[in-house]
Structure formats: structure tokens, C-alpha cells
Amino acid sequence: MVLKFDECSYNDFLTLLYIYSASVDLDLSDDEKKIIIKKVGLECFDKTLSSFKKMKDLEVTDLLYKLGHKFCSTEEQKQLAINDMNEIIHINGRKNRTEEDMLLFINKLI
Numbered sequence: 001m002v003l004k005f006d007e008c009s010y011n012d013f014l015t016l017l018y019i020y021s022a023s024v025d026l027d028l029s030d031d032e033k034k035i036i037i038k039k040v041g042l043e044c045f046d047k048t049l050s051s052f053k054k055m056k057d058l059e060v061t062d063l064l065y066k067l068g069h070k071f072c073s074t075e076e077q078k079q080l081a082i083n084d085m086n087e088i089i090h091i092n093g094r095k096n097r098t099e100e101d102m103l104l105f106i107n108k109l110i
Helices: 010-022 030-040 042-054 057-071 075-089 097-109
Strands: none
Touching: 010 030, 010 042, 010 057, 010 075, 010 097, 030 042, 030 075, 057 075, 057 097, 075 097
16 A cells, blocks of 8 residues: 555654655665654554555655645744654764755755
8 A cells, every 4th residue: 555645644744754864875774764663653664664665756755745735834843854854864873965965855845
């Protein structure tokens, strides 16, 4: 099953956002998985990761765009999501140019 806009909760949105951001460097590390699971729960993580693997990049970004406008209607809501993404992608303590670019992209996307 693939995530559908009408059926997505805020938690689904955050999970997809975190997985997409953390996997942009093609390496969803164990540390990144652990922190995402800590934030959203194992069940939501597993469901969303399964959907993510079935989706094309364009489908993911389109869904994130729509859900971002649905769930992050204020600058404060958007900043909370960005702050969490920043924590997740920097969990390993190193900066990665691809992930830094992803933060900028997501900031504009949602």
C-alpha cells in the first residue's frame, strides 16, 4: 500500500518527510532510523518506509508538497518540522552537502 493524501495523518507526513530527508544521500543509517522511530513510533515508521520504497521520487515530493501545505500552514509549524529534520540528518555528527541541500529544498517545498 502507498500513502494517499486523504488518508495521511500529521504523523505520516512527518515520517515521510524524515525518511525522505535522511535517505537523500542514499544511506538511511541505523542512527537515523532510531531517531525517526523515537519521534514517530515503529508502526508508523515501518508503514511509511514500505510506502516510500514503492514510490517514485516525484510522487514523494508531490505528496510532501501537498501535505506540507495541509499540516504546516504557519511558519512556526514549518520550523518545527525543519528543526526535527535537521536533528535527524545530523545525528551522526557529520555534515553532508547533499543533506544540507535537502534541508534548503524541503524548506521551500513545505
